[in-house]
Amino acid sequence: MANAELWKKRVEEWRTSGLSAEEYCRGKEFTPSPLYRWSSRLAKAGRGEEEAAVPLVRLVSSPARVEAAPGAGLVVIEAHGARVLVPAGADVATVGVALAALGAASRGGAR
Numbered sequence: 001m002a003n004a005e006l007w008k009k010r011v012e013e014w015r016t017s018g019l020s021a022e023e024y025c026r027g028k029e030f031t032p033s034p035l036y037r038w039s040s041r042l043a044k045a046g047r048g049e050e051e052a053a054v055p056l057v058r059l060v061s062s063p064a065r066v067e068a069a070p071g072a073g074l075v076v077i078e079a080h081g082a083r084v085l086v087p088a089g090a091d092v093a094t095v096g097v098a099l100a101a102l103g104a105a106s107r108g109g110a111r
Contacts (some may be wrong), residue, residue, distance in 0.1 A: 007038035011093075014039075036100065039093035088106055 014024045014035060021032035077084040077095075082102055086095055 003043075006010065007034070008042055011039045015092065021100075022042050032096075032100065038092060040097065043093065064078065095104055 010030070014021065017024055021035050024033060025032050074088070075086040077086060077099065084095070084098055085104070
């Protein structure tokens, strides 16, 4: 099986498992980092030349008041002194990457 095909299968299994990347990778021969990377790479390849209408994740570092239209389906995640605003329909892998980066930055791992 080609590398891309292998990772496509892993990413699909992870997404349907309902587990976090860390939980899914536990006991496997790979870690969450390449899983996130391949998830992003495969999503971009799947979109091809046209951009999909996937809402972006917005990271707010100051304690700003969150304003959302009624029924907007906005989820607010507060962690490590920051607030991540996640609109309905946001790409799960993108949110995971944002939260992983936030966690690494809080531990001093990001530069």
